[in-house]
Amino acid sequence: MDYRFSVDEDAFRGEVKEFLRGAIPEDWDYDPFELTGETWDFAKEFTKKLASKGWVAPAWPKEYGGQGMGYMKQVVLSEELAYSRAPNTALIGVTYAGPTIIVYGNEEQKQQFIPGITSGDIVWCQGYSERNAGSDIAWLQRRAVRDGDDYVILTGASSWLGQTRTRRNTRGSATSSRQWTLRASA
């Protein structure tokens, strides 16, 4: 049992800190949910910088735009980003949507969606919960029904709640099909 980070991991921490000193103003103190307008624009810009270091999804295999970085180094990176309140807009794409598509998606879907995640261009959101299905998520009522080459997401008796992390300024065609990608198979 060894509770210390390795020499290599510590050196990496130093590298991350140095990057963050250059990329984030000293008085930056915003939490993710506070970002709007100018701070949101800064967040998008910052995420691009992170992407240019290959640090948006560092643990993913190289073929998916990652670096195949060891798990503990990824932990170090996450810690430093969180400590500096780094505004990373790629988080949902990297932690939820991306892995799901990598594991279950077909080649075409991977080609279409993965590069936009690792480049920091696409902001994803997550919509599982419905008004009557939060804790009891097995009670989800939303249905997608096959109709020719489409799925139609039907309206149920009650209106559905997809409580998503959609920000005013991320609404665009980009965010859209992602969410349904997950939902369409529910």
Next chain:
Amino acid sequence: MDAPGISVRPLVNMAGEHVFNEIIFDNVRVPRKYLVGEENRGWYIGMTTLDFERSNISSAAQQRRTLEQLVEYVKEQGSGNKKHAHVNGAGNGVKPKLAELTIENEVGRYLSYRVASMQERGQIPNYESSAAKVYHSEYGQRLAGAGLKMMGLFGQLREGSKHARLRGRFARTYLTSVGSTIAAGTSEIQRGIIAQRGLGLSRI
């Protein structure tokens, strides 16, 4: 989000922030090529996605920063810097409270490291990540509450007031930290997971 049949209604949280929306689907058409995995396997795919959500390592680091900001605030109070003017109960309750919050922050960090080290070895955490989730989110509330109190009346002011301190961080997070114990599985649900999977207790 531009597809016909989608409408978006804002959900404003109790801190007055609008970062969530209710999305209503009304006969929205989605091309078949966007189906991920096989039809009617969505439940299992969805559960995979949630698993990734539960291994969050960032909370303890964010909270450590907040704690350090609070400690700085308290230190400056004694230094005659009028920028940070007031500490409630200085000298009495404050120091042990800050010490306690520091211990708790370390505990949270190690709970996260545990989850991380399991994942590094290819094990799949379940009740361990629930323990970290409950702990971080509830600690977030204790930290926000403690800071709010220490700052006295200043602590209650939000950004925008000229008397607000630390951009009104504690007044805001006192409100926003509540949602964290609900999001991604409530504290009750997490404790249920720990009881069943961790302790082997029956469901009811």
